[in-house]
Amino acid sequence: MFAHIYLYRLKCIVRDKQVVFWTLLFPILLAVLFEMAFSNITKGEVFKEIKIAVVDNEAFRKDIHFQEALKAVSTEADGSRLFDIRYASKEDCINLLKDGEIEGYIYCENGIHLEIKNNGLNETIIKSFLDDYQQTAATLQTVMAQNPEAMQKGLIDEIAKRKDYLKEVAASHSEPDTVVHYFYTLLAMACMYGSFWGLKEIYAIQGNQSAQGARVCAAPTQKMRAFAASLLAAVTAQAAIILIVLLFLIFALGVDFGNRLAYVVLTCLVGTVAGVTYGTFISILSHKSEGIKVGTLIGTTMLFSFLAGMMYDGMKLIINNNVPILGYLNPVNLIADSFYALYFYSGTTHYSLNLMILAAMAVVFGLITFLVLRRQKYASL
Amino acid sequence: MVIKVENLVKRYGDLIALDHFNMELHEGEVLGLLGPNGSGKTTAINCILSLLKYDKGNIEIFGKPMSPDAYDIKRDIGIIMQNVAVFEELTVYENTDYFCGLYVTDKKKRRALVDEAIEFVGLKDFKKFYPKKLSGGLLRRLNIACGIAHKPKLIILDEPTVAVDPQSRNNILEGILRLNKEGASIVYTSHYMEEVEQICSRIIIMDKGKTIAAGTKDELKSMIKAVEKVTVEVYQPNEGVLTGIRSLNNVISAEFDGEMLVVKCGKGSHNLMMILEHLKANDILFGKVYSEPPTLNDVFLEITGKELRD
Structure with missing residues (x-):
């Protein structure tokens, strides 16, 4: 009996084109749109070497240290370099700047000078480089004049050394990526769309919600068994859908979920159960029409997604700073934050907390559904 | 006695839907519940099936008290709802098999029963059709197939011919009589008096949740002055x-x-x-x-x- 109901409910779910669209195709389409929108943002952040020119005059040729410094920043190291330098006469440099082929040119004449056409980020970088070089050179000259012994003790290396004490790195050893959060909330939203299946299954077995449900209730079938089979069918279908969406995000769009995929899949499964039971919960409590219930599910899921930062990533921070409890009551946030925790943190404390709260939510939704379903007679049909 | 209902009272707030309603169905009978819309026919059926709570009264089916978990009683009841109760995503065969499977677990036995039911209602050529591809009359026939496939001893039909063309209606009525000949006791609710006169061996006329008259059609007609x-x-x-x-x-x-x-x-x-x-x-x-x-x-x-x- 259980297998009979399970298999037929699974057939009903898989053949429901409308809900399959919302649960499978809609998140995929939205992910593609996100990819199109965010790929431009990340492209804008890619650093491109700055084109500059240096006047190849007598003073420059004599300044070996400066030549060495320029060489250091215009040679590719780790696949990137700061400047793309051309060496030319002053007239040519002026023309190159005028034609917009370079951001600025440097010339040595009683010191090092910079000529630029506009003020912008690249011009600031060139100027910062020159200031840094001149400051270091002046320091060395002073040390050499006042304390030449110090030079023997490796002071030059110490002064010239540039060290970053901060490095952006994900503790899970994943490449840091700020836009993944959008995809995480999208997948979390897709998990919660499992609520449509939950609603459908309650509709199919509740005598006061549909004629089909009344027929099931009139049959010699234990209602709880019918519910368990229907619920399992909904979870199976939604889990399969979520895995397809997850694979699409990883392999087609290249979204990075870190290197702990087993935990990611576990999150998807718990999120799916939470989504499906959320649908059964809304469906069993409300006596409104199916359309109103679907509207309620769409509306609340979109609100959860918005509060989790799907439309504006700053929202998550606002919630965390002002009403942190809301973050813990929002299933979409819990799912997305679990992905986030797996991606950015090496430990699992934060992740486990999220997952436990999510699982508890699923249990509460399921328990309430169970308690209401247990009632076998209706006041009205 | 197949069904015995005594003093059934059902209230919806201030509205009394069933007012000390009594009913008996004897073995082999086709009992018609006749009454205008809102007279309490469907409410009575839903109470008998233990789908609806009622305020007062006793219901016995096959000599045993009816309750939601009386699975041994439910196993022998077939129900054909007023609204078509099939799944849009399942074919004619699958719908019949799904509902039959709620009563009969043996797959082999079920296959034979489902085939028989589909043939009985004349949907043999539509086995692989989805409900939305069926006309109103064929859909009603599928609704009946889903309710009778498990060969119940008691069949309850709640206005099965609503919005059905005359040809399909005759087909359905003939089918009901055939089911009765095969041994099923039948409760048939309708507000079409011609249908009730045509197929029912005994009739209960209802109004405002009460039995206002009961008997064979001749007995009922003899109750009035005009002949x-x-x-x-x-x-x-x-x-x-x-x-x-x-x-x-x-x-x-x-x-x-x-x-x-x-x-x-x-x-x-x-x-x-x-x-x-x-x-x-x-x-x-x-x-x-x-x-x-x-x-x-x-x-x-x-x-x-x-x-x-x-």
Whole structure:
């Protein structure tokens, strides 16, 4: 009996084109749109070497240290370099700047000078480089004049050394990526769309919600068994859908979920159960029409997604700073934050907390559904 | 006794849907529950099936008290709902198999039962069709197949012919009689008196949640004074004609329905001749003439003072 109901409910779910669209195709389409929108943002952040020119005059040729410094920043190291330098006469440099082929040119004449056409980020970088070089050179000259012994003790290396004490790195050893959060909330939203299946299954077995449900209730079938089979069918279908969406995000769009995929899949499964039971919960409590219930599910899921930062990533921070409890009551946030925790943190404390709260939510939704379903007679049909 | 309902009371707030309703269904009977919309027929059925809570009363099926978890009783009941209760995503075969599977777990046995039910309702050529591809009549037949595939001893049909074309309606009614011949006891609710007259061996007429009359159709018709309805087309209808007719012996009532003079007569012979002779004698021109025995509507009208289809 259980297998009979399970298999037929699974057939009903898989053949429901409308809900399959919302649960499978809609998140995929939205992910593609996100990819199109965010790929431009990340492209804008890619650093491109700055084109500059240096006047190849007598003073420059004599300044070996400066030549060495320029060489250091215009040679590719780790696949990137700061400047793309051309060496030319002053007239040519002026023309190159005028034609917009370079951001600025440097010339040595009683010191090092910079000529630029506009003020912008690249011009600031060139100027910062020159200031840094001149400051270091002046320091060395002073040390050499006042304390030449110090030079023997490796002071030059110490002064010239540039060290970053901060490095952006994900503790899970994943490449840091700020836009993944959008995809995480999208997948979390897709998990919660499992609520449509939950609603459908309650509709199919509740005598006061549909004629089909009344027929099931009139049959010699234990209602709880019918519910368990229907619920399992909904979870199976939604889990399969979520895995397809997850694979699409990883392999087609290249979204990075870190290197702990087993935990990611576990999150998807718990999120799916939470989504499906959320649908059964809304469906069993409300006596409104199916359309109103679907509207309620769409509306609340979109609100959860918005509060989790799907439309504006700053929202998550606002919630965390002002009403942190809301973050813990929002299933979409819990799912997305679990992905986030797996991606950015090496430990699992934060992740486990999220997952436990999510699982508890699923249990509460399921328990309430169970308690209401247990009632076998209706006041009205 | 297949069904015994005693003093069933069901309230929706202040509205009394069933008011000490009583009903008995004997083995092999086709019992008709006849009443206008809102008379409590479907509520009674839902209470009998233990789908609805009721305030008072006793319900026994096959001699045992009915309850939601009386699975041994439910196993022998087939239900055909007023609304078509099938899944859009399943084919004709799958729908029948799904609902049959709630009663019969043996796959082999079930396959044979499902095939038999589909053939019974004449949907053999539509096995792989989805419900949305079926006409209204075929959909109703599928609804019936889903309710009878497990070969129940008791079949409850709640207005199964609503919005069905005449051909499909006849097909459904013939099918019900065949099911009865095969041994099923049947409860049939409808507000179509012709259907109830056609197939039911006993009839309960309901109004406002109460039984207002019960018996065979002849017993019901004998309960009322009028035993013959004479209808005459009169070319110049006027109050004088009515006064004359009403003064005749055996005439219970006389009314004009447009140009049609409708006369209800009590027990007696030659009522028609008597009326026609009166019209001739008074030089009243008349055309078509009909004489018919009373209908269940007349029974309902005489008992409640209103039309069955109001």
